[in-house]
Amino acid sequence: MDGPQAPQVRSLDARSLRGLAHPLRMQLLDALRFGGPATASQLAEKLGESSGATSYHLRQLATHGFVEDAPDRGKGRERWWKAVHQGLRFDEALLSDADPAVRGAADMYLHQIATTQTQDLSTWLGNRASWPAEWNRVWDMSSATLRLTPELTHELIEKMHALIDTYRDRAATEDDADVAQVRLHTHAFPIVTD
Structure with a gap:
């Protein structure tokens, strides 16, 4: 294999979007994508839901190809699930x-993504003190307001995504003690000004 593989990203279509x-x-899909394989009971406990609800929705996600069995994890009747894709692409x-x-x-879908991103940031702010000093020196919550055309906005978004992609290849190994999953949110949208 030549170099690292690009992350497998699924493009959402009308049918798969309705299933997701x-x-x-x-929440279940994110838990599996970021936390790895799990059972419906483990996910229910993590998300504060009933295992009946998580089982039902996991089966729905499987029907639409978002999750699948992780048979190498299961023992006996225990059913483990894993995410099929590392990311999703939304078509406007x-x-x-x-x-x-x-x-x-x-x-x-878009409103749920916005809610999840807000919760991610709020959780970090609430738990920040429990992280080592090294992590407390490198987090960011900044904003910028620029005067751009739609074309320049598109160019900026493409460049931000390309820059982020260059860091996928530089990721530390899992056994590095300083490794953590780092969540990056990018938002670009016009605002009304007086």
Whole structure:
């Protein structure tokens, strides 16, 4: 194999979006993507849900190809699940789909992403003191307001994503004591000014 593999990213279409656009399903998928394989009971405990609810929604995610069995983990009747993809790609055309159910699912999906990102940041701020000093010196919560055209905004977004991708290849090994999953959120949107 030549060099590191690009992360496997799934593009959402109308059908798969409708299968994913549910707050608990999105939480389950994130838990598996970022925490690794788990059982419905483990996920229920982690997310404060019933194992019946997590089992049902995991099966729905499997039907739409987001999760699958992790048979190397299971013992006996224990069913382990794992995420199929490392990331998702959203097509803004879903927001203008002819089907109102698709538009509604797209809107719900985006609002849930925004809520999750806000919760991620809030959790960091609440737990920051429990992290070593090295991590408390390198976190960031900044914003910038620029005057840009749509074309320049697109260029900036592409460059930010390309820069982030260059760090995927530089990631430390799992056995490095200083390794942590670092969440990066990027937002770019126009605002109304007076």
